[in-house]
Amino acid sequence: MKKILVTGGLGFIGSHTVVELQNEGFExxxxxxxxxxxxxxxxxxxSITGKTPNYENIDLKEKALVEQFFQxxxxxxxxxxxxxxxxxxxxxxxxLHYYENNLNTLIYTLKEVIGLDESNFIFSSSCTVYGQAEEMPITEKAPVQPAESPYGNTKQIGEEIIMDTCYVNPELNAIALRYFNPIGAHPSAKIGELPIGVPQNLVPYITQTAAGLRECLSVFGNDYPTEDGTCIRDYIHVVDLAKAHVVALQRLLxxxxxxxxxxxxxxxxxxSSVLEVIKTFERVSGQSLNYIFAPRRQGDVISAYAHTEKANKILGWKAVLTLDDAIRSAWHWEKQIRNI
Incomplete structure (x- = not known):
């Protein structure tokens, strides 16, 4: 039984990946x-897996604590x-918060991974590394454009740090998974997206608005050069995304x-456009959503959806769950945690 460290493993994507890892027999x-x-x-x-993973509360910005953990x-x-x-x-x-948190934690963790007998590293990257891509769908060979946000820049820099480290450390094996937009929840409704404070992402804001926690959903921009004027994204079910991590890890192992x-x-x-996601929610939930149009939000690209052939062929991974599945599971989760 291989032991796998998952940093941020109680977060949205991390927790779903822990479930899939434990289901595959990993410690x-x-x-x-x-x-x-x-x-x-x-x-x-x-509750889902019947196994409780080991857990440590560590701030990965604290270099000494990271070193102690790996010892x-x-x-x-x-x-x-x-x-x-x-x-x-x-x-x-x-x-500055984003640069400090996202880059220091990566550097301190990566330094310790190099010293392991098995140096395998999966990086949680993002489609934001492409900036506003010139062509859709976006392939892995798309030129990396200037980042549209500090978050996107931390993912670009993060990949560069890993590539440079791999170049001088041939024993280190790394895969960067460039996610598009993860949404949804585990079908058990025992884990899901649980933002602290006001949600920064579309789907939890939709479900919280429908649940009565938010008065109104703001759609940032209806004047983009898209069919309905709203931004277009590739929304992937978090369970499909979690399974991709297991497949990538097995590739390295x-x-x-x-x-x-x-x-x-x-x-x-x-x-799918923002309005299409809203309409999908209304259809699968059977209730209307209160939303308004607001000015564009700085950092948002117009459109981003994936060319997935490389992952399909080389990893043998393919998304199987639909937007309907993801929205339905997100609403099921929201109702469960709000006792609706």
Whole structure:
């Protein structure tokens, strides 16, 4: 049984990935500082899988604590690194927080991974590394444009740090998974997206508005050069995304990678506008949503959806769940935590 470290493992994507790892028989250790998560998530993971992962509350910006952790856990075979601040709009307002948190935590973790007997590293990257891509769908060969936000820039820089480190450390094997827009919740409704404070992402804002926690949903911009004037994104079910991490990890553990740094788009290949997501929610939930149009939000690109052939062919991974599935599961989760 291989031991895998998941940083940010009580967060939205991290918790779903822990579930999939445990379902595949891995021993999981979680590091999470609870800055954007809750210890209750650990109970949800345990309830779903019947196993409680090891958990340590560590701030990965504290270099000495990171070193101490790895001294205790020298038998780790792989690290999946989620721990990061993740909101595009917030990053524009708080750039130094994003650079400090997202880059220092990566550097301190990566330095320790190099010293392990098995140096396998999965990086939680993002389609924001492409900036506003010139062509849709976006392939992994698309030129990297200037980042539209500090968040996107931390993902660009993060990949560069990993590539440079892999170049001089051939024993290090890394895969960057460039997610598009993760949404939804586990079908059990025992874990899901649980933003602290006002949601920064579309779907939890939709479900919180429908649940009565928010008065109104603001749609940022209805004058984009798209069919209905709103931004287009590739919304992927978080369970599909979590499974991609397990497949990528197994690729490294089995020595199937063809270079020691690889990158893959993880999305559905289908672009949906903000209004289409709203209409999907109204259809699957059977209730209307109160929303208004607001000015464009700095940092948002017009359109981003994935070309997924590389992940489909090389990883043998494909998204199977639909937008309807994701929205329905997100609403099921929201109703469960609000006792609706």
């Amino acid at each position: 999981v250790v979680i590091i999470d500082d609870l800055s954007n998560s809750s210890l209750d998530v650990l109970k949800g993971i345990s 205790k856990h020298k038998d780790i075979s792989g690290v999946i690194h989620f721990a990061a601040s993740k909101a595009v709009g917030e990053s524009v307002q708080m750039p 089995n020595g199937k990678n063809t270079s020691n740094f690889e990158s893959f788009n993880i999305g559905t290949g289908v672009g």
